[in-house]
Structure formats: C-alpha cells, structure tokens
Amino acid sequence: MRASTLLSEILAVLAKELTAELRSRVALNAIGLFGLTTLIAVAYQIGPYQIQEQDRPHLLSALLWIILFFAATSGLSRVFVKEEDAHTAKTLRLAARPLAVLGGKYLFNLLLLLALYALIVPLYCALMGYAVRGVGGLLLVLVAGAVALAATTTIVAAIIARASGSTTLFAILSVPLVLPLLVMLIQGTRAAAASSELAVVLPALQGVVSLGGAVMIVSVYLFPVVWHD
Amino acid sequence: MSGVSVEFQKVGKRFGNRTALAAVSGTLRPGQVLVVAGPNGAGKSTLLNILAGVLRPSRGEVVYRGSDGTVPRAHWFEHLGMAAPDMAVYEELTALENLRLFARLRGLNRSDADLAALLEELGLGSREHSRLVGTYSSGMKQRVKLAQAVLHAPAVLLLDEPSSNLDGAGHDAAAGLVARLRERAAIAVATNDPRELAWADARIDLAL
Numbered sequence: 001m002r003a004s005t006l007l008s009e010i011l012a013v014l015a016k017e018l019t020a021e022l023r024s025r026v027a028l029n030a031i032g033l034f035g036l037t038t039l040i041a042v043a044y045q046i047g048p049y050q051i052q053e054q055d056r057p058h059l060l061s062a063l064l065w066i067i068l069f070f071a072a073t074s075g076l077s078r079v080f081v082k083e084e085d086a087h088t089a090k091t092l093r094l095a096a097r098p099l100a101v102l103g104g105k106y107l108f109n110l111l112l113l114l115a116l117y118a119l120i121v122p123l124y125c126a127l128m129g130y131a132v133r134g135v136g137g138l139l140l141v142l143v144a145g146a147v148a149l150a151a152t153t154t155i156v157a158a159i160i161a162r163a164s165g166s167t168t169l170f171a172i173l174s175v176p177l178v179l180p181l182l183v184m185l186i187q188g189t190r191a192a193a194a195s196s197e198l199a200v201v202l203p204a205l206q207g208v209v210s211l212g213g214a215v216m217i218v219s220v221y222l223f224p225v226v227w228h229d
Numbered sequence: 230m231s232g233v234s235v236e237f238q239k240v241g242k243r244f245g246n247r248t249a250l251a252a253v254s255g256t257l258r259p260g261q262v263l264v265v266a267g268p269n270g271a272g273k274s275t276l277l278n279i280l281a282g283v284l285r286p287s288r289g290e291v292v293y294r295g296s297d298g299t300v301p302r303a304h305w306f307e308h309l310g311m312a313a314p315d316m317a318v319y320e321e322l323t324a325l326e327n328l329r330l331f332a333r334l335r336g337l338n339r340s341d342a343d344l345a346a347l348l349e350e351l352g353l354g355s356r357e358h359s360r361l362v363g364t365y366s367s368g369m370k371q372r373v374k375l376a377q378a379v380l381h382a383p384a385v386l387l388l389d390e391p392s393s394n395l396d397g398a399g400h401d402a403a404a405g406l407v408a409r410l411r412e413r414a415a416i417a418v419a420t421n422d423p424r425e426l427a428w429a430d431a432r433i434d435l436a437l
Contacts, residue, residue, distance in 0.1 A: 012333035020321035023361070087317035090283055091377065094306050094316075096334040224303070229285065 006100060013096065013104020017079075018111070026082070027075035027112055035071030035120045039127065042067065048129025060130045061189035065182050067124065069149070071116055073174070076109045076153040080161030089161070098224040102154065106219075109157075110150040117142050130193065137192030137201040144205050145185045148212025152177045155219040158226050177215065184208050232259030232413055233295045233308045233384040235280055240289035242275050250275045252289060255433055257385060257415035262407065262428045265419045267435030273419035274313065276435070277387045280417060281311050293385070307335075310383030312374045314390055320363030324348055324373045327362060328380060335381045347376050352402045367394040372402070379406055386410055389419045400424060 021027055042063055051059050083089035092101060121142065124130060132138050152174065160169045188204030235257040242250040250272030257263050257280070265273045278284035280291055282305045293300035293308065300308065318327045328344040345358055351372040357365070362373055371394045378386065388407070392400045407416060407428055418425055426432075 009334055009336070012330055016319065016322065016330050019326065020319060023321045086320065087315055088319055090313070091316045091318060091331075091374075092334075093283060094281060094309060094311050095331050095377070100334065228283075 006097065006103070009096060009100035010103035010107065013100055014107045017104060017108035021108070021112075027078060028115070030078075031071045031075035031112060031116050032119065034074040035067060035116055036123075038067045038071060039120055039124055043124075043127035046128070048127070056130075057190045057193055060128055061186045061193060063128070064121070064124055064130070064189060065145075065186050068116065068120060068145075069178065069182060071120065072113055072149060072153065075112055075116075076150070077157050077160065079105050079109055079154065080157045084161050093227060098227045099220065101227065102158070102219060102223045105158075106150055106154045109154050110146055113146040113150050114143075117146060132193045134192040134194075134196045134198065134200065137196075137198050138189060140198070140205060141185060141188035141192055141201055141208070144188075144208045144212065145181070148181055148208050148215065149178070151212050151215045151219060152181065155215065155223065155226075158223060162226055181208060181211055184211070232415060233293055233300065234258050234415055235291065235293055235385055235417075237276075237280060237291045238289050240276065240279055240286045240291060242272065242279060242284065243287045250279070250286075250435070253433060253435070254289075255431070257417050259384065259413055259415045260411060261430040262411055262416045262418060263431045263433065264426055264429035265417060265433045265435065266421055266426060268421075268437055271435035271437050273435060274315075274389050276433075277311070277313065277389050277417060277419050280385075281309060281387055282306065295384075305385075308384040309387065310378040310381065310385070311387040312371075312378040312389065312391060313387075314393060316374060318362055318370065318373050318377055321361065323359050323361055324353060324365075324376070325358045327373055328376060331377045331380055337381055339380070344380075347380065348373070350402065351376050351406065352398055368396060368399055371395055372399060375403055375406060379410060382410070382414075384414055386414045386416045387419075388416070390422070391418060391420070392422055392425060404428070 083092060125132065156173045156177065159173060163169055184204045184207040188201045188208065191200040191204060238254050239252040240250065241252045253276060255263065265276055267273055275284065279286045282302055293305050322330065325341060325344055328347065332339040332344065345355060348358055353369060353372050357369065362370060375391060391403045395403060410416065418428060420426065
C-alpha cells in the first residue's frame with residue numbers, strides 16, 4: 001500500500017528537477033541566453049522610437065510574446081528528452097506514477113517560464129519604452145499565459161521525447177497548439193497596456209484559460225499512453 | 230507463500246522483420262531465481278523488458294498474479310524492481326538523494342540511516358553517499374542502480390547483467406542482496422556470467 005499521495009510524488013519529481021537544474025543550469029542558461037539575446041537584438045534595431053505611435057500597442061505586445069515564446073521553447077522542450085538521453089527515463093517509468101511525472105515536469109516548466117518572465121518583461125518594458133497602464137491586467141495575462149504555455153510545451157515535449165527527441169518536431173507539433181494561445185495572449189497584453197481596467201483583459205483571459213485547461217485535461221489522459229507505450 | 234508470480238506464455242517480440250525474441254514461456258515464482266541465459270542478441274533483455282511492462286510483446290501474454298488475483302498492467306511497477314544496463318540513476322544527484330527520490334516516488338517512509346545502510350550493504354561507504362553520482366566510476370553507479378531496484382523490497386526483481394562493471398567485492402554484494410531477497414521475491418536474472426548462472430533455481434536458455 002502506498003503511503004504517499006500523488007501530490008507528494010509530484011513534489012518529489014519537482015524537487016529532483018529543480019535540484020538537477022540548479023546544478024547543471026542547462027535549461028536556465030538556454031532560455032536566459034536566448035531571451036536576452038533576442039531582447040537586446042530587438043531593442044537595438046527597433047528601440048522605443050522606431051515604431052509609429054499608432055502601431056506601438058500592436059507591435060510591442062506581439063514582439064514581447066515572440067521573444068518570450070521562442071526563449072521558452074529553447075529550454076522547455078528538453079524536459080523529457082534529457083531523461084531519454086541520460087537513460088533515466090526507464091528508471092523513472094518503473095518507479096513513479098505517470099501523473100506524478102507529468103505534474104512534476106509541468107510545475108518545473110511553469111517555474112522556468114515564470115523565471116523567464118521575471119527576467120525579460122521588466123527589461124523589455126524599460127528598453128522598448130513599453131508603458132503599460134494596466135499592470136494588474138498584464139500580470140494576469142502573463143500568469144495565465146505561463147500556466148497554459150507550460151501545459152502545452154510539457155505534453156509536446158513528452159511526445160517528441162518518445163520520437164527520438166527531435167527539437168524540430170517540437171516546433172512542428174507546438175505550432176497548432178501554441179498559435180491560438182499566442183494570438184490571445186498578444187490581444188490580452190495589448191488590452192492591458194491600453195487600459196487600467198481589468199475587464200479589458202477578460203475576453204483574452206477566458207480564451208487562454210479555456211485552451212490551457214483543455215490541454216491539461218487531454219494531457220492527463222494522453223500522457224500515461226505516451227509515457228508507457 | 231504470499232507474493233507475486235509472473236506467468237508468461239509464448240511471449241515473442243519482433244522489431245520490423247527481425248525476430249528479437251522467439252516464443253518463450255515460463256513462470257517467475259516467489260522464492261525462486263529464474264536465470265535467462267543465451268548469446269548476445271538472443272533476446273534476454275527483451276524478455277526482461279516485456280516482463281517489466283516497458284515493452285509490449287508482439288505475441289503471447291504476461292500475467293502478474295498476486296494474492297488478490299491478477300494485477301492490472303498499470304500497477305505492475307508497484308511490485309517491481311529492475312536494474313539493467315539501459316537504466317541509469319540521476320548523475321546530478323548524490324547517491325543518497327537518488328534513493329530519497331525513489332523512496333518518495335514509491336511512497337516509502339525511509340530514514341536516511343536506512344538508505345545509507347542499503348548503500349553500505351552494496352559496498353558504497355558513507356564518504357561516497359554525498360558525492361554526485363556523475364563523479365562515480367561505472368561500478369559505483371551499478372551499485373546505486375541495484376540499490377534503487379531493491380529499495381522497496383520488491384515482490385518481483387528483474388536484473389539484467391547485475392554484475393556488469395562490478396569487481397569481485399561488488400559481485401559478492403550483489404549476490405548477498407539476491408540471497409536476502411530470494412526468500413520472498415520472484416527474481417529473474419539475465420546473464421551469461423558463470424557466477425550468476427549458479428544462482429538459478431530454474432533456467433531458460435535462449436538461442437539466436
């Protein structure tokens with residue numbers, strides 16, 4: 001009889017991920033380097049003054065999510081591939097419930113994304129002169145975006161790890177799932193930048209939460225099959 | 230005797246046009262060691278992977294039978310311990326951290342003293358427990374792999390070349406572990422090592 005709960009097993013996987021990452025820093029370096037390089041390149045070429053005033057809300061919110069998404073992709077896609085590469089996947093498969101693995105990996109990806117946001121978003125606002133009127137709305141959009149993006153990238157990473165770990169495949173599988181999500185996140189960010197009213201971000205938030213929730217539910221049923229077969 | 234037995238009937242595996250394992254039948258019984266021998270490529274590891282549930286057979290079936298009846302495939306892993314050349318423990322963690330992780334994942338409340346005692350039984354002294362596994366020799370890693378396989382006193386133990394990379398003392402430690410566990414566990418060992426062949430209560434010889 002198992003004395004532990006699913007939650008404690010999820011936290012065990014998360015603690016393992018965090019400890020291993022803090023010692024190797026592979027994912028942190030990848031997303032940090034990619035995020036900062038892209039941000040500096042964009043800021044150097046465009047900066048706060050190269051965009052017409054009427055185009056700023058659209059372009060700045062789109063550029064922000066492009067930087068965040070591609071930086072995240074460089075690190076999050078390895079969360080399962082690294083287990084296959086290190087031959088630890090089978091050891092983990094025989095020791096843990098699939099949902100404990102999925103939950104732990106998901107929370108790890110979520111924390112990585114939030115760390116990326118904490119690094120990039122303030123720098124982006126400063127370097128690009130991006131004035132956000134609704135800071136509370138933007139925070140809601142960012143958190144909802146992180147929750148949904150982490151869910152999407154985690155299940156896609158699990159699928160590609162079983163398909164010999166192609167990062168190209170990661171990009172191809174992610175596009176149909178991530179594209180509608182990114183469109184809604186850009187809309188929500190644009191709305192938050194334009195108004196301090198929380199209500200203006202609600203339509204985008206509803207879409208992001210719905211899509212993220214749907215991906216999570218599908219993942220719960222799909223992951224045990226992907227993980228074991 | 231309580232425990233779990235593993236019955237396999239005409240189990241075979243094909244990868245494309247290549248037959249990796251011809252139809253094999255047998256039973257792993259609690260208190261017995263079944264040795265699977267045969268030349269390289271005969272399907273020893275394939276058979277153990279099928280028995281572990283990490284590989285689906287192309288033909289035949291495997292049944293885990295416990296005191297409460299047949300065990301569903303999704304729950305096999307709860308009764309199972311395995312060590313194999315294609316399995317590793319986490320190199321970014323220490324030996325003790327690895328065992329703590331696998332104990333938590335298996336729902337065990339094991340003290341560090343218990344975990345350290347297991348490592349010492351396998352010949353890893355206390356000075357080594359807090360070193361990252363990535364800095365270990367291959368023989369020391371093999372000892373940690375064996376420790377994670379038996380951590381939960383599994384009812385079914387599958388060992389694929391358990392003495393690989395081990396020196397004489399390591400082999401003796403592995404043999405001691407098998408001797409301790411064979412009282413209640415059903416054990417299968419895939420090997421060609423004459424010292425491990427001697428552990429057999431039953432034997433399957435696979436051919437190319």
